[in-house]
Amino acid sequence: MDGDSLMIKLIGVTKIYKTGVRALSDINLTVDPGEFVYVIGPTGSGKSTFIKLLYREEVATSGKVFVAGINVSKIKDRKVPYFRRNIGVVFQNFRLLPKKTVFENVAFALEVTDTPRKQIRGKVRKTLELVGLSDKANSFPHQLSGGQQQRVAIARAIVNSPKVLIADEPTGNLDPETSTEILNVLERINAEGTTVLVVTHDRYIVEKYKKRTILIDNGCVTSDTSVGGYTYD
Amino acid sequence: MIREIISCIRNLPRHVMTAVKNIWRNGVMSVSSIFAVTITLIIIGVIGMMAVCIQDMTLQVENSLTIHVKMEREATQEQVDATLPLLQGLDHVANVTYSSKEEELQKLIDGFGEDGDIFDSPEYQGDGNPLGDAFIVEADDATYLDSIAAAISNMDYVNKVNYGGDNTMELVKNLEMVRNFGSIFIIGLTVIALFMIANTIKITITSRSTEISIMRMVGASNWYIRIPFMIEGMLIGLIGSIVPVIALYFGYTTLYGMTTNGGSFALNLLQLREPFPYIWQFSGVLALLGCSVGLVGSFMSVRKFLKF
Numbered sequence: 001m002d003g004d005s006l007m008i009k010l011i012g013v014t015k016i017y018k019t020g021v022r023a024l025s026d027i028n029l030t031v032d033p034g035e036f037v038y039v040i041g042p043t044g045s046g047k048s049t050f051i052k053l054l055y056r057e058e059v060a061t062s063g064k065v066f067v068a069g070i071n072v073s074k075i076k077d078r079k080v081p082y083f084r085r086n087i088g089v090v091f092q093n094f095r096l097l098p099k100k101t102v103f104e105n106v107a108f109a110l111e112v113t114d115t116p117r118k119q120i121r122g123k124v125r126k127t128l129e130l131v132g133l134s135d136k137a138n139s140f141p142h143q144l145s146g147g148q149q150q151r152v153a154i155a156r157a158i159v160n161s162p163k164v165l166i167a168d169e170p171t172g173n174l175d176p177e178t179s180t181e182i183l184n185v186l187e188r189i190n191a192e193g194t195t196v197l198v199v200t201h202d203r204y205i206v207e208k209y210k211k212r213t214i215l216i217d218n219g220c221v222t223s224d225t226s227v228g229g230y231t232y233d
Numbered sequence: 234m235i236r237e238i239i240s241c242i243r244n245l246p247r248h249v250m251t252a253v254k255n256i257w258r259n260g261v262m263s264v265s266s267i268f269a270v271t272i273t274l275i276i277i278g279v280i281g282m283m284a285v286c287i288q289d290m291t292l293q294v295e296n297s298l299t300i301h302v303k304m305e306r307e308a309t310q311e312q313v314d315a316t317l318p319l320l321q322g323l324d325h326v327a328n329v330t331y332s333s334k335e336e337e338l339q340k341l342i343d344g345f346g347e348d349g350d351i352f353d354s355p356e357y358q359g360d361g362n363p364l365g366d367a368f369i370v371e372a373d374d375a376t377y378l379d380s381i382a383a384a385i386s387n388m389d390y391v392n393k394v395n396y397g398g399d400n401t402m403e404l405v406k407n408l409e410m411v412r413n414f415g416s417i418f419i420i421g422l423t424v425i426a427l428f429m430i431a432n433t434i435k436i437t438i439t440s441r442s443t444e445i446s447i448m449r450m451v452g453a454s455n456w457y458i459r460i461p462f463m464i465e466g467m468l469i470g471l472i473g474s475i476v477p478v479i480a481l482y483f484g485y486t487t488l489y490g491m492t493t494n495g496g497s498f499a500l501n502l503l504q505l506r507e508p509f510p511y512i513w514q515f516s517g518v519l520a521l522l523g524c525s526v527g528l529v530g531s532f533m534s535v536r537k538f539l540k541f
Contacts, residue, residue, distance in 0.1 A: 055450075077540075078455065085452035095447050099258040111247065112453035114240050156451065 006066070007033045007164055007195040008054065013063035015049050023049035025219045027063070031197065033163070036190045038206055039199045041216040047199050050216060051166050054197070055089050056080050068163040085113050088157030088194075092169035094149045096141040096156075102128070103137040106155045113160055127159045131185050147178035151185060158189055165189060167198045176204055183209050241456050252464035262437045263469060269433040270473025270523050273426035278477045278519055280422055282485065284415040285515075289506060291408035295375035298405070300382050300396040302368040306334075308390040313366045316390060320368055323384055327373040337364045365392060375405040423522070430523075431530035434466055438534040445538045455539045462531045470527030474520040481519070485512055 008031035015024040023046045031037055041047045052058040053065050056072050065072040068086045075083050096105050103124055110120045128134050131151040141149055150170060157165055167186065171179035183205050190196040200206065206213060215223035241248075256263045302320070304313050313331075320329045332340070338357065341364065342349035357363065370385065372378050378396050386394040397404075438445075448458045489508050 081449060081452045081454045081457075083452075084450065089450055095443065095450070097444055097447055099255070099444075108448075109451040111244075112448065112451060112457050114243070160452075 006030050007035065007068060008197070009064075009066040010053075011064045011066075013053065013060045013065055015046075015053065015058065016061045023219055024053075024060075024216075027216075027219075027221055029214065029221060029224070031195060033195055034190070034193055036187070036196045036211045037198070038211055038213040039197060039216060040201055040206060040213060042201070045216045046219040047216045048168065051168055051197070051199055054164075054166055055087055056083055081112075085160060086163050088154075088160075088162040088165045090150070090153050090157050090165070090167040090170050092172035094141070094146075094153045094173075096149060096152055098141055101138050101140055102133060102144070102152050105141070105152055106159050109156050109159050115160070123159055124155075127155045130158075130188065131155045145178075146174050147181050150174065150178075150182055154182070154185055154189070158194065162194065164195045164197065167196070167200075169200055169202075170198060171200065171202050171205060179205055180208070237454055237456055240454070241460055244457070245460075248460045249464055251461040252468060255461065255465050256468060259437065259441075262440060266430075266433045266437055266469045267473045270430050270470055270527070271476045273429055274474050274477040274519050274523055275480060277419075277423055277426055277522070278481050278515070279484075281419055282481070282515070284419050286505060287415050288412055291412055294408060295405060296371075298372070298375050298378060298397065298401060300370040300372070300378060300385065300394060302370055302385055302391060303393040303395070304365045304367060305390045305392045306363075306365040308365065312390050316388060317368070319388060320370055320385065323381055325373050325377040325381060326370055328371040330369040330371075332367045332369060334362050334364045334366050337367050338362055376402075376409065378402065378405065427526050427530075430470070430526045431533065434469070434527065434530040435534040438462060438531065438538070442538050445535070449539075458539065459532065459535050462535045463528050466527030466529075466531030467524045468527070470523030470525070471520060473527075474516075474523035477519055478516040481516060482512055485515075 008029070010027050010029040013024060013027040014022075016022050027050070039047050039050060049058060053060055053072065054067055056075055060073050067083075070083060070086070072083070097108065100108065106124045106127060107120050110123060115123070125134065125137075128137060131154055133148060133151055133155065136144060136148060136152075141152065144152065150173075154165075154167075154170070165186070170186070171182055174182065179202060186196055186198065187209065213223070213225055214221060304316065317329060317331065320326060338352065342352050345352070355361075370381065372381055379402050382394045382396045385391055445458055485505075486508050489505050492505050
């Protein structure tokens, strides 16, 4: 109910790990559908915890987290896989299945969601086209460059048309030129209506592609601007 | 839950494909798992075969142990006949055979071989027969031989009861011990083997924990992740049992040929079981063992990675 009209909504969210580390304190935040948002902050600021809460890798100690209208903290463990079908996640280290081809890696996200076989082929092709890797469909991940691998990961994340795409340091392992390439792909995806949330500390891309930027420092949102720009330090 | 089951059944061909592909693509890891299964199953197979042989042998020995009950010479035919149901009525008595005094004499003569001819004269026949009627009592469990013998010796018209005495009981006890140790050994070995196989599979799966975490990230349900691993484990178990089954087949038939009539190691004491269908049964057990260990091993190992 609370999160219906919003893509992401956090109400008074606090996360304290079992070790006693306080990662997030009293976060309040909303993201509209179709937004493109940067989440920035120094290492250890809690931004990783923040996105882990969004895809239910961690559960908030207190407060409420809504993603795509679903109260994330109320999802039972067994139901988590089904929830994750609403969101696409991209990581710094790509996390592709090394023994599967590019096509199989992307198709995998559709296979597990019981998509009919006929549709899989078409959807994968279309998505690979979107990220510009149609000619690499039969390659294995280790045969690709870092930027190409990341684009495969993005293709996998968006192939079943999730409502939100979360990218955790997607350019962390890439050079500036390749980063631009990735950002272009993310912008294209955003233009098609998917909400995109990019966690980064890559000053270059934040400066170049000005978007709403949320700064998390010491577990709190210290700055949130739709003007854009790298506002800390 | 129902949706998950339906999805699993519908995806079964795909899961089998995935499992086969994974075995193929994981090359060295699969080979090492299969190898571990092969080795352990061969060990279990050999020891198991030996245990079964020993079991058979000791049972053969025990079954050949009987109680020889000699009746009084003076006992009338009626009195002897009346003893039969009494013997049959005793606990743990499996079978009672009547042996007349004439038959007893013949056995004695046969037992002496050529020297037995001295008894083979008319003066020992008929009323001159020094022997009485006898019963041969078989027990259903050799450990009760002494108690049965004791009970019989208290009966009327019984002259002498012979079952080999303490030596026989000692033998029975030893055979029993050999059997029990064999069983314990087999069970212990099987448990160790299971741990070995399960551990190898666990290593294989741990090396693929990223794969599992990726599957979970793209929204694969737990069963969707688990089933290909379980099929893979089963296949590894099955493939691993091929060599032991073949080795068993040739090993046992050769051994059987050597120890039975005409073979170079023919023994009277040790009579091996007929190779068929025994080999098939034993092979089935081995293959099933390999399969189920693979299945359980991978189920347990994956479970660790499916927790939150």
